[in-house]
Each structure stands twice: as C-alpha cells, then as structure tokens.
Amino acid sequence: MSMVIDDAATALAEARRDLVLRYVQPGLAGLIDGSVSTLAPIFAAAFATGHNWSTFLVGLAASVGAGISMGFTEALSDDGSVTGRGSPLVRGIVCGVMTTVGGLGHTLPYAIPDTLPPGWPNAFWLATTLAVAVVVIELAVIAGIRTRYMATPFWRAALQVMLGGVLVLVTGILIGSA
Numbered sequence: 001m002s003m004v005i006d007d008a009a010t011a012l013a014e015a016r017r018d019l020v021l022r023y024v025q026p027g028l029a030g031l032i033d034g035s036v037s038t039l040a041p042i043f044a045a046a047f048a049t050g051h052n053w054s055t056f057l058v059g060l061a062a063s064v065g066a067g068i069s070m071g072f073t074e075a076l077s078d079d080g081s082v083t084g085r086g087s088p089l090v091r092g093i094v095c096g097v098m099t100t101v102g103g104l105g106h107t108l109p110y111a112i113p114d115t116l117p118p119g120w121p122n123a124f125w126l127a128t129t130l131a132v133a134v135v136v137i138e139l140a141v142i143a144g145i146r147t148r149y150m151a152t153p154f155w156r157a158a159l160q161v162m163l164g165g166v167l168v169l170v171t172g173i174l175i176g177s178a
Helices: 002-037 039-049 052-077 088-105 123-150 154-177
Strands: none
Touching: 002 039, 002 052, 002 088, 002 123, 002 154, 039 052, 039 123, 039 154, 052 088, 052 123, 088 123, 123 154
C-alpha cells in the first residue's frame, strides 16, 4: 500500500513539474515582461502627450509587439528535448499571449475618450489613475503566482515585482514629463 501511495505522490509531483515548466514558467515570464516592460513607454506617452488615445495606441503597439517578441524568444530558446520543457510552439504561444495580456491591462484605461461629459473627472487623470490601479493588481497577481508555483514567499515576491514595477513606472513618467 505504501508503494502505491509513493508512486501516486511521485506521479503527482511530476505532473506539477511539467505544468510549471511547460505553462506556468513561460506564462509568468510573459506576464512579468508585459506588465513591467510596457510601463515605461505607456506612461512616457501619457505624460508626454496628455492624450488618452495617443497613449492607448502606444500601449497597444508596445503590448502586441512585446507579445510577438517574447513569443518568438520563448519558442526559439530551446526545442524542449534537452530541458524537458515541452513543445516550443506551445511555450511560445503561452508566453506571447501572457506578455500581450500583461501590457494590455494598464493600456485599456487609456481607451477612455479624451473628452468626457461635463461633471466627469478629467479624462487623462481618470485613465492614469485606473492604469496605476491595474498595475498594482497585475503585480500582486504576479507575486501570487510566484508564491504558488515558484515557492517564493508572497511578501518577498511582492517586494521584488513592486520594486521593479515602480522603477520602470517612474522612469516612464520622468521621461514623458521631460
């Protein structure tokens, strides 16, 4: 009976390892890249133009472009035969889609029209406030995924991604305000 339990535990551990290597890790890498690397161009465009639509277009281009780039990077990094990481096509798609999703999250608030009806708040500041809130949520989700699948304590994971995110966000704001 003990041997059956040991075999089941080993099979479960292998299944979890495969899930992490083939889907979680490429998806997490994409989500981090999309969420963090697009902050600078999006917020630079926001503060340089003060216009939501222009910022939305820059964010869309940065998100989709980064998704394509990261998808190819992951797919071409190895064929899976040496590392056991599975199909390069699947990993590339997972990474590329998650990169795009990570960038689009804080891009979408800038789809708010530049002019809102009287009595509404300033459209630019509304979009910017929502975008910053989305960034905080994205980074918390990343920390949660790192905690669950990468055995990183939540507060350490949160501190790491928040520090990186804040540095890139401030860089974009400073460059866009110059």
